[in-house]
Amino acid sequence: MEVEYLPEDGPRVPDQRAERLLGALVCTVVALLLALIATVFFRAWPSFAHNGLAWFGAGGNVDEQINQIYLSGLGGSEGYVYTFHAWQLLWSTFLITGGAVLLALFSSLFVAVFLVEFAPEWMSNVLAPVVRFLASVPSVIYGLLGVLVIVPFIGNHLVTEPQKASVAGVISLSGYSLLAGVLILTVMIAPLMTSIFSDGIRSVRPGWLEGSLALGVNRWRTTWKIAVRTARPAIVAGTVLATARAIGEAVMLAMVSGSVAFAPNPADGLIFIFEPSRPLAPTIVKNIDLLGSKPANSTLFAIAAVLLLSAATFSLAGWAARRSMSKYGATA
């Protein structure tokens, strides 16, 4: 006997419609992403091809190079100049991102441990949403805060006149500085890290902590040796996410870090944290007007390509680190 599962005139594969639709959507997104990467690298190619590995090296002033590149693009295509050595921008990106991630890592870890393990319940009930909210504040707001409060404070109170005079004519120490950039970036990424860290620490199996406490280990040591250690994948994940956000941050840094392509030199002593510098992403923002010139266009896309590549590297590295650690316990 035959059983009719479907009405004769109904659609043939009704239960697959949703899957196919979603599948198509995902494929479109992936295709768009690939197209984006291809476009960026295609546009960036002339800049890399003309400079080779020297693109990443030092030599000359980046701002003057960009200006030369831009001017050459106004003439015919045979006169295009591509010479570009991005070391000052790369070093600045490294300093600002590294400084902010390091500061944020320590502060967020302690905050997360406190929130999960030590804070009274009412307090963590209040603080957890606050942290989550802080993580989603748009960066322009932090930029404004920097321009109106932090930058003038550094310029008028922390930098001394002899320090300014010692570098007069080369750079100005007016508060737009590495320090301002690092401080505000720390404030921006710390909530993101805190919220991921505390989720990780919260997901540690209670039995492990209870076991440790039952053996007579005190609470601080239990937290540090069991909870934080087990939550390492989450800590790595949070740090990687925060680093990716820090590297790509453009608007806020364009407002506070100073606009000169200058590589602050730690050998200068403490003064180096007051020196202005401009990382990769704000360089694109500041020179967006030069896109009309072919070679300048290619140079800016080359900067974008480096940013894209570093973001991809970080997410891969984070994934690898998480995978090798996840066998020890809690996942992110």
Add this chain to the structure above:
Amino acid sequence: MRRKTFAITAIALLGLVVPASAGAKTIIGSGSVAMQPVLQALFAQYTKQTHGKVKFVYTANGGNAGVKDVQNGTSQFAGNARTPLPSDAGTTYIKMFLDGLCIDVNPKNKLGNITIQQVHDIYRGLITNWNQVPGSGLETTIDPVGRDTNGGTYNFFLQAVLNNELPSSNVNALTSDGLVANAVKQDPNAIGYDGLAWQGKGQKALKVNGVPCQSSKISVEPLKYPLSRYLFLVVPNSGVSPALQKFIDWARTSPEAAPTILKAGGVPAFNKKAKK
């Protein structure tokens, strides 16, 4: 059920479209930040005068970006604070009104007058301390601030003061005129440049070559104030919609527009005198 949803969506979409097409004409523009205060004032008055028939949307994304918007058709007009460059092919520049680029210092600075040569030397990094500028009453290092490459103000400063030489590396290039004004306001050692419309509390405009940066000193011929400049509306060569042309004529020549321009910080250049 599905038909009902469709009908509701269609009605909602119609609701979005109808008022825009039946009621008012919206003119889209972009460009100069320096021009924005005056343009906004003119827009507001014109919209009021036409009883809301013509509306404006203006994005202050910088003069050079605005010209590009006109070239690729996303904007019907652009504001720009610099004279035409070869890269502006396909566009026409219309002189709208005058503006003066003021050189500003913090009120704590006692300086009253500065020469173009001194400004040039400061922005080229040849003068780095206020004690090299007689009359400032300061003994501190100068913090020069300027604009980044996005915008007509930078180009005008480059032409008029720096003889097209690049500013020195100690000049902090900020992304907008408002940020320049803010930096000068907050730093006693700063010097900056921005348009008439930005003058106000917190920064002090210097006389340049002995002429104060005031609207009464800025004129067409001869240009009394050394850093006087025209501000332009940039339109495509392919033509201008009648509504936009009407607005341009009104803003340039009508007597009613003159006080609005003046009040918002510009200097009327072509507007007829009001009949008394």
